[in-house]
Amino acid sequence: MSLEGWTPQLGPYLTLEEVVEHAFDYRGNVTVVSTDGTETVGYLFNRDAGAPEPFVEMFDEAGQGPIRIRLADIATITFTGKDTAAGNSWTAWLERKDRERAEKAAASGA
């Protein structure tokens, strides 16, 4: 299931650290909302919860970076960008190919 469009509800059942892990695994842009209300949109490619000052790292929408944001400064993260890993399976490709072959065969037989 894709997380595209997800706005996590942080609380006792979902911590910011867990959302950061999801964002790290996500192959699309996310929006990092800081505690001061500023938003950074981009690809979150790294995080370190074990660092003396835990952080995430991003390239913004223009590809600028790496931008480092302290975990302590993050209010939440939303999954605003398209999930680039979703869809496009090999099975779908094989099905399309089979369909095309069948259509070709039907056309040449007609």
Added chain:
Amino acid sequence: MSVPLSQMVTVASYIVRQKLARRQRYPLVLMLEPLFRCNLSCAGCGKIQYPAQILKKHLTVEQCVNAVEECGAPIVAIPGGEPLMHPEIDRLVAALVAKRKYVYLCTNGLLLAERLALFTPSRYLSFSVHVDGLRDEHDDAVCREGVYDRAVGAIREALARGFRVTTNTTLFDGTSPVRMRAFFDEMMSLGVEGMMLSPGYSYSKAPDQEHFLRRTKTHALFARMLDRPKRRWKFNQSPLFLRFLMGKHDFDCTPWGMPTYNMFGWQRPCYLLQEGYAATFRELMETTEWQRYGHRSGNEKCQDCMVHSGFEATAVNHTFGSLRGFLETVVVTLTHRL
């Protein structure tokens, strides 16, 4: 084995130097990913699913050269993405050749013929063309028709111009050993220097998760495919790695043997898993919890993995780390029996 003697000597002396220095962990091959964009979109690939701004970016030549120096491995493989789409790939390759690094430029072959004029043949440069089997199998694997023919045309052209050319093949579930043996014949008839084989790995982000080989299936496939190998088949990799794939060795992974550098930094722990990035090679080596990876670690993600980037270094170390391993390699090489 089809690796040129000079390359073998370079690698062997490098390993001996590491052993004499009592270095526990050292890299053999740097996997340098200068970009992620590609002119194909294969269902089995987990490397190109990124937002547009990431796909547009690439490492500079200077960043790449610095990474090569930091790492110190004698061999540099340049995968991607499609490295021939890098605007300065010729300058990058020339810089690495000048440093006497053995460079394997991995390509799907689509741009190879038209870009050959950018390069000069050298014993330090080899084009490693991605071909996953005979025409039907390859075009299915890369999800586009006509790619096999383009790749084969490019191989011919590169060989005619005096370049070293190898092939690299990823094998998926459902591969026919008989068809693969025919594929080996075909590649050797083209005149390639050698072939590299690896089972695919189920990238958690690859859109297609169903076709990757599991360990027992891998053993069965490779045992049948490489049974009584023909003398003319040449493999550009350790024979002990091939024996491992056939189920004749119980190696564990050496994830630091082929470290990966890309625009995100030094990838932990290996070419396949992306569990975070270190800013420097030293940080990667010193702060990665290596004991969490490999078959014996119990890590779920490593259980079915038998890929070249994790296990070839183990095989090479086995050759140079024990008399038994060395003798086994010599016997296999001389008798051509895997």
